[in-house]
Amino acid sequence: VITPKDIAHEVGISSASTTKLIDRLVAAGHLTRAPHPEDQRTICINVTPQTAQAARETIGRQHSRRFAAAAAMSSEEREVVVRFLTALAEADEPQGDLTAQ
Structure with missing residues (x-):
């Protein structure tokens, strides 16, 4: 069950913006509204x-x-790409509080 509040939280927008977004998507035939169960x-x-x-x-x-x-x-090219993407992903991992060092 997805609510407007869930959408606002996930997208990071206000409830007013969420309402406008949902209104537009309903009008375009992409979403429907239904009573919460x-x-x-x-x-x-x-x-x-x-x-x-x-x-x-x-x-x-x-x-x-x-x-x-x-x-x-080639398999060699894929290995390079995998190493590169792995390094990027690891670079995004938190390394602890750098301000305390």
């Missing part, structure tokens, strides 16, 4: 089946292109 003071936000299908198809095509790009590389 447990809390009648709020509503649930649902993605329409058509939008969900379009998203799955888009992601499938993108994944296919990514796979083709990786498959076109």
Whole structure:
């Protein structure tokens, strides 16, 4: 169950901005509003089946292109890319409080 409050929190926008966003997506046919099953003071936000299908198809095509790009590389090239991406990911990991040093 997704609520407007959940969306606002995840996207990092105000409740007023969330309402405007949801209004636009409902008007465009991408979302629907429904009563919350447990809390009648709020509503649930649902993605329409058509939008969900379009998203799955888009992601499938993108994944296919990514796979083709990786498959076109030699194993040595892929190893270099994996090392590079691993180093980037590790660089984003917290290293402790640097201000205390």
